[in-house]
Amino acid sequence: MLNPQWLRTFVMLSREGTFTRAAECLDLTQAAVSQHVQRLEAQLGPLLIRRPRRVELTPAGDALLIYCAELLAADQRLHQRLSAKDDEHGEISLISPGSIGLALYPHILDWQQVYPGLSVRHRFAPDSEVLSAVLENRFELGLVTLRPDDRRLRVSLFAEEPLELVAPAGAGVNDWSDLERLGFMDHPDGQAMAGRLLSRYFPDAPGVGSLSVSGYTNQITLILESVARGIGFTVIPRYARLAFARPEAIQVIESGARVVDTLWLLHRAEWALSARAERLLEHLRQNIL
Structure with a gap:
């Protein structure tokens, strides 16, 4: 030393x-x-x-x-x-999937403007990375779509988020042939999300694997940009769609059937959350839910 x-x-x-x-x-x-x-x-x-x-x-x-x-x-x-009892100074760390992250981030910035002594470290990541980051104490808070079963974690319901079928504005989507004509705009969770939702919307159709792929991106903020330009349709969580800057260029295709993901809040069970993290969560729940 x-x-x-x-x-x-x-x-x-x-x-x-x-x-x-x-x-x-x-x-x-x-x-x-x-x-x-x-x-x-x-x-x-x-x-x-x-x-x-x-x-x-x-x-x-x-x-x-x-x-x-x-x-x-x-x-x-x-x-x-x-300094866990100080709710106006220090760092809060949050790791979450991209869709909910897009919805949370503007509210986090609003909150930091009110409390400039706080620093929020926010990372977008898939469920597996969120889980390991919280377990290894690299992040205080995490959000996942699949509820984990681990005694080291305290898990609570945070929000629900429906999946949505999104197509270019003005595109007629009435049956499976319309999706075939448009093509599928894929993303890292696209096949799984589309498989779950489209099997409800079109139970007699051959499935998402039979559709042509019009493109692929791993940037959640760019998925709907392709759709807005008429390059295919996609299936995406609602919060990602709400964060899109040009809502007039897209449309959500509704159906009676719904597929809803549950978002679970995680933190280590062995110690209490810091006062500043509790205060941030209260702010986010008031503005998101």
Whole structure:
């Protein structure tokens, strides 16, 4: 373990450029600054090139400076996590599928404008990645569509989200032949979602696998752009459709049959949620549900 005081001295020296200025900033003697650097170099090798006007970092010195920055960031994260009762400062981390993420993000930004001391780290990911991220404590909150059975997790109902058949505005979609004519705009969950919904809408049809594929994208924000331009139809969760910027260019094809996904909220069961996470969830539920 490297001495924290030596590291602080090294960071200040790299910032100020001379032993004299570093010593003044740290309220140390120049000899003490030199001694700290020498002790680091005894363990790590040459860290500085001593120039007449300013020191220059060696590659090892650059690596040590990055290490010091990582230590500082880790220290800040630790203090944020230990300040769980503070609901107006610190970090909240949320990982969710893309569709619900598109719907949540504007409300998260609204909330951060009210509480500028809060930082929200939000990642879009499939169910499997959400589950592992929460279990490994890389994210405090997670949303999934399949309810997990793991004693380490506390699971609660967050929202319901219907699947929707979306076609270009003005396109006539009355039977299976109309879908064949349009072609299917596929995405990572497209075949599974379309299979579930279309089997309800058209129970006697041969299935989504028989349809021609008009395109594919893994960017959830771009799926409906293709549909809006008349390049096929798709099946997508409602929140993704609601987030689309040009609703006038698409239409939802309704039917009596519905397929609804349940969104489950996850967090580790062994410890309570931070007050700031509880407050964010309350805000999101009021605006999403």
